[in-house]
Amino acid sequence: MFQPALRADCPTGGPSAKLAGMQYSGKVEYAAERKLRERNTRLYRLAHWPIWIWVFFLAPGPLTFSLFAHGFARGNLLWLATVLAGTGLAGLYGQLPGVEPRPYILRFDEDKPNPLYRRICYTFAWNAALSFALLNLSGLAIAAATGAWYLKQIYQYAYFPLCATILLLGAAGKLPRVGSSTRGEGTERRYFYGSVWAATVAQTLLLALWKILPSTRTANLLKLGAFAGALLLMGLAAKRGLLLRTRPILPGESMVAD
8 A cells, every 4th residue: 555755855944844734844853863761770760650650640631720820629638649550550650651660752753552551641631731722722712703601511512522522532542652553653752743833832921911811802812812823833844843742753764654
């Protein structure tokens, strides 16, 4: 079966990597020039654990909304304890991405089975990146248009259907990094990290503006513009490979997938 050729015409970080039917003019990396790790250090493994604590702590959306709206409550504490125990146990057995004793993916074009724990973790990570950004964007748009805030109702009624949709897509292997094979990791990782960069920066900015600005029609418009603008700018930066881990990783000077 014929598939498009992938070609890079420049050194690492150079401006030209081309896909059949479209052109990518951002920065790239070559797998052969990356330093391979035989094992992950304890510090490296420990540094990745908080990422997955945060991902699964965010999973119950309405509870998370209550945290940011009203502060830490007993329900948040109980859920945090559950997440700490679950992710801690998984980490001890090397069942969290980045917390494994040794890297699972060494060659980014290698066709290896994608372990179940990676598929589960990255599916929930996609939920954390997408669900909150989409729901907050909807709430901001409604507030800017009507002057009224319905975020509580949005999270109460829309979060779980949206979360379930993302989880189903992950279960079907339709999201980057959650397929049955790791062969596309060199490209798929950039979509994932680009989304994480955009969501994290935009959400942090929104939280600051939420605390600083009043709840007026003008302020709501400013919040919407800043939030949407941050998502757009970070997305464009990720597309160009300007952000950490958003450059395509190519196996060499030329490659044809078949």
